Amino acid sequence: xxxxxxxxxxxxxxxxxxxxxxxxxxxxGVMRISSKQLAAKMRLTASQVRQDFNCFGGFGQQGYGxxxxxxKNEIESILGLKEPKTAVLVGAGNLGRxxxxxxxxxxxxxxxxxxxxxxxxxIGATLRNVKIExxxxxxxxxxxxxxxxxILCVPKDAAQNICKRLYSLGIRYYxxxxxYDIAADYPDAVVENVHMSDSLMTLCYRISADIEYKKRAE
Amino acid sequence: xxxxxxxxxxxxxxxxxxxxxxxxxxxxGVMRISSKQLAAKMRLTASQVRQDFNCFGGFGQQGYGxxxxxxKNEIESILGLKEPKTAVLVGAGNLGRxxxxxxxxxxxxxxxxxxxxxxxxxIGATLRNVKIExxxxxxxxxxxxxxxxxILCVPKDAAQNICKRLYSLGIRYYxxxxxYDIAADYPDAVVENVHMSDSLMTLCYRISADIEYKKRAE
DNA sequence: AGCAAATTGTTAATTTTTTAACAGTTTTTT
DNA sequence: AAAAAACTGTTAAAAAATTAACAATTTGCT
Numbered sequence: 001x002x003x004x005x006x007x008x009x010x011x012x013x014x015x016x017x018x019x020x021x022x023x024x025x026x027x028x029g030v031m032r033i034s035s036k037q038l039a040a041k042m043r044l045t046a047s048q049v050r051q052d053f054n055c056f057g058g059f060g061q062q063g064y065g066x067x068x069x070x071x072k073n074e075i076e077s078i079l080g081l082k083e084p085k086t087a088v089l090v091g092a093g094n095l096g097r098x099x100x101x102x103x104x105x106x107x108x109x110x111x112x113x114x115x116x117x118x119x120x121x122x123i124g125a126t127l128r129n130v131k132i133e134x135x136x137x138x139x140x141x142x143x144x145x146x147x148x149x150x151i152l153c154v155p156k157d158a159a160q161n162i163c164k165r166l167y168s169l170g171i172r173y174y175x176x177x178x179x180y181d182i183a184a185d186y187p188d189a190v191v192e193n194v195h196m197s198d199s200l201m202t203l204c205y206r207i208s209a210d211i212e213y214k215k216r217a218e
Numbered sequence: 219x220x221x222x223x224x225x226x227x228x229x230x231x232x233x234x235x236x237x238x239x240x241x242x243x244x245x246x247g248v249m250r251i252s253s254k255q256l257a258a259k260m261r262l263t264a265s266q267v268r269q270d271f272n273c274f275g276g277f278g279q280q281g282y283g284x285x286x287x288x289x290k291n292e293i294e295s296i297l298g299l300k301e302p303k304t305a306v307l308v309g310a311g312n313l314g315r316x317x318x319x320x321x322x323x324x325x326x327x328x329x330x331x332x333x334x335x336x337x338x339x340x341i342g343a344t345l346r347n348v349k350i351e352x353x354x355x356x357x358x359x360x361x362x363x364x365x366x367x368x369i370l371c372v373p374k375d376a377a378q379n380i381c382k383r384l385y386s387l388g389i390r391y392y393x394x395x396x397x398y399d400i401a402a403d404y405p406d407a408v409v410e411n412v413h414m415s416d417s418l419m420t421l422c423y424r425i426s427a428d429i430e431y432k433k434r435a436e
Numbered sequence: 437a438g439c440a441a442a443t444t445g446t447t448a449a450t451t452t453t454t455t456a457a458c459a460g461t462t463t464t465t466t
Numbered sequence: 467a468a469a470a471a472a473c474t475g476t477t478a479a480a481a482a483a484t485t486a487a488c489a490a491t492t493t494g495c496t
Contacts, residue, residue, distance in 0.1 A: 010483065012423055016416035020397065034443060043402070046443095047485050054445060062444040063492030079419050080426020098316030103414065108422055148425065173425050175418055179238065184261070190428060192421035196321065196412060198234035200393055201297050203410035204326055205230055207366065207391050208298020210408060228453065252473065264473095265455050272475060280474040281462030 007055050014052060015075055017042065022072040034065035081108050086145065087175075090162050091153030092117040092125075092132050095177055099153055100127045110149075114141050118158070135162070142169040149173035156180045225273050232270060233293055235260065240290040252283035299326050303366040305393075306359070308380050310335040310343075310350050313395055314371030318345045328367075332359050336376070353380070360387040367391035374398045 021042055025033060035049040042049075053059055053066070059074050060066040076082060087110050089100055096117070105112050115127055116135045125132050133141065150166045152159055152174055159180035166174075167186050174182050174191045182191045239260055243251060253267040260267075271277055271284075277292050278284040294300060305328050307318055314335070323330050333345055334353045343350050351359065368384045370377055370392055377398035384392075385404050392400050392409045400409045 007427075008482075013416075013420060015423065016413070016419035019419065020413075020416070036443080045485060047487095048483090050444065050446090051484080058445055060444050061492070062490065063442055063494095065443065078426075079423045080429075081419065081422055083422075083426055083429070085422070085425060094316040094319040098312040099414070101312040103418065108415075108418060110418075110422075149421070173421060173428075175421050190421070190424045192417055192424070194414060194417050195234070195238075196317075197326075198231075198238070199410055199412050200321065200326060200328075201234035201237065201299065202231060203367070203391060203393050203408070204299055204301075204303070204328075205233065205297045206408045206410070207303060208296075208301055209225075210391075211298075211301070226452075254473085263455060265457095266453090268474065268476090269454080276475055278474050279462070280460070281464090281472055283473060 005055075011052050011055050014044075015079055018052070019072065019075045019079065022068055022075065025068045026072055030068050032065050033068055033071075035060070038066070084109050084111065085148040086111045086113045087149045087151055088112075088114040088116065088138075088142070088145075088147045088166075088171075089151040089153065090116045090135065090138070090166070091155075091158070091177075092119075092122050092127065093153065096151075096153030097127060099151060099177070100130075113145055113147055116141075138162075138165055139169065142166070142171070147171065149175060151175045151177070152180075152182075153177045160185075223273075229270050229273050232262075233297055236270070237290065237293045237297065240286055240293065243286045244290055248286050250283050251286055251289075253278070256284070302327050302329065304329045304331045304363065305367045305369055306330075306332040306334065306356075306363075306365045306384075306389075307369040307371065308334045308353065308356070308384070309371030309373075309376070309395075310337075310340050310345065311371065314369075315345060317369060317371060317395070318348075331363055331365055334359075356380075356383055357387065360384070360389070365389065367393060369393045369395070370398075370400075371395045378403075 018038075021038065035046040035053075038044075039046040039049045050058075050060070053071070056074065056078055059071050085108075087105070089096055089112060092100070092115050096115070100112065100115060112128060112130055115130050115132045116138055117123060117132050118135045120134075122132050123134050148171070150171050150173070152162065154162055156179045159176075159178035159182075163174075163180065163182055163185070167189065172189050174189060176182055176191050176193045177196075179195070182189055236256075239256065253264040253271075256262075257264040257267045268276075268278070271289070274292065274296055277289050303326075305323070307314055307330060310318070310333050314333070318330065318333060330346060330348055333348050333350045334356055335341065335350055336353045338352075340350050341352050366389075368389050368391070370380065372380055374397045377394075377396035377400075381392075381398065381400055381403070385407065390407050392407055394400055394409055394411045395414075397413070400407055
């Protein structure tokens with residue numbers, strides 16, 4: 001079914017977006033959709049939509065289009081959302097708590113099994129039925145539960161130490177909110193960085209460039 | 219100084235990262251750096267580093283390299299971080315509060331002047347010296363304070379209504395954490411989306427693809 | 437059943453992005 | 467002071483990503 005060539009990161013990064021739009025369509029009761037319609041909805045070209053799906057073999061039918069439900073399921077399966085995984089969250093400050101409370105882990109097959117913080121005032125509190133424990137417990141916990149991935153919501157300076165420990169405990173997958181560059185120290189780690197401040201700076205640029213433009217246009 | 223051609227989004231999205239690394243170097247007291255060294259640190263090619271900076275005219279000196287401080291300042295200026303801007307945050311749930319508490323707005327020239335939520339239990343509380351107000355006050359507040367950008371941390375269904383009001387109040391720049399597609403309804407709005415769940419799904423794919431790989435290798 | 441319309445998968449062309457190459461300048465060394 | 471080494475800016479080449487084109491197939495209509 002799947003094509004043999006390696007899939008490019010550009011395609012992968014579009015998959016969650018497809019998945020999101022298809023889930024919506026599915027909820028709205030839409031049964032079928034053409035590459036043209038989907039492209040219009042997502043502001044892509046129909047060509048790109050077809051090209052993307054073809055990386056995985058193509059799930060459509062000539063003259064008909066794509067079955068929303070099938071396409072959604074295929075992408076869900078490609079993304080591996082159905083495969084059960086367990087995660088620990090390290091850092092239960094403002095950001096960590098928001099991530100824990102806000103993120104829908106279950107639909108991605110992720111079970112949040114542990115939350116850790118070094119701040120004694122937070123230890124003992126419960127988030128999503130998970131008790132916040134001391135980071136001192138990391139070793140004992142990970143050896144016992146063998147989580148697949150770690151969510152890093154600690155400050156940069158703490159991140160280095162935490163990562164060293166997590167890595168030596170066998171964790172190779174990181175969802176990293178800190179500014180510590182995990183991949184630099186652990187080349188075989190798979191790291192997905194979330195740099196919210198980078199995103200905000202990009203917006204700053206666009207504001208600034210826009211103002212420049214308006215000035216010139218005057 | 220700046221080259222006339224439009225800068226590509228690929229370059230823009232790398233600028234905050236350059237800025238981050240240069241700020242670090244600056245803190246460490248490093249005075250000069252070559253494209254080669256910076257590339258190694260950031261895992262890019264020296265060629266790309268030089269190409270990127272050349273979009274804006276090139277700030278280096280042959281045989282010497284780049285002055286860390288100057289380069290940092292140039293990028294800061296390109297990103298428009300020095301230009302003062304005001305922002306309102308709409309939605310003070312888990313995510314909104316984390317963004318308000320966690321994000322360093324000041325270094326980006328952004329003043330957080332208002333926070334709004336519809337939940338009466340949150341109204342009156344203070345975050346970063348800003349009182350949370352009822353969303354009913356949005357119109358009055360925006361007419362008076364004329365904020366430049368809005369940070370959207372409300373659920374998708376609420377986002378549509380909030381956006382309609384913010385747009386009609388003249389706000390054109392959005393840092394959007396909701397899954398509502400602002401740009402679809404307001405083509406002239408400048409929107410920077412933060413889709414944390416997309417990022418997590420990308421990690422899921424990489425985990426899943428990795429496992430596949432290991433299975434095959436056995 | 438037969439024909440027009442719709443739509444995919446796929447190949448080709450185009451555009452964008454990245455990498456390489458190198459002339460020209462500055463710094464450092466001897 | 468001259469020669470070698472270290473760099474950048476810039477142009478050229480290569481690679482990657484996107485868009486266009488079209489044959490093949492299916493649907494839906496008459």
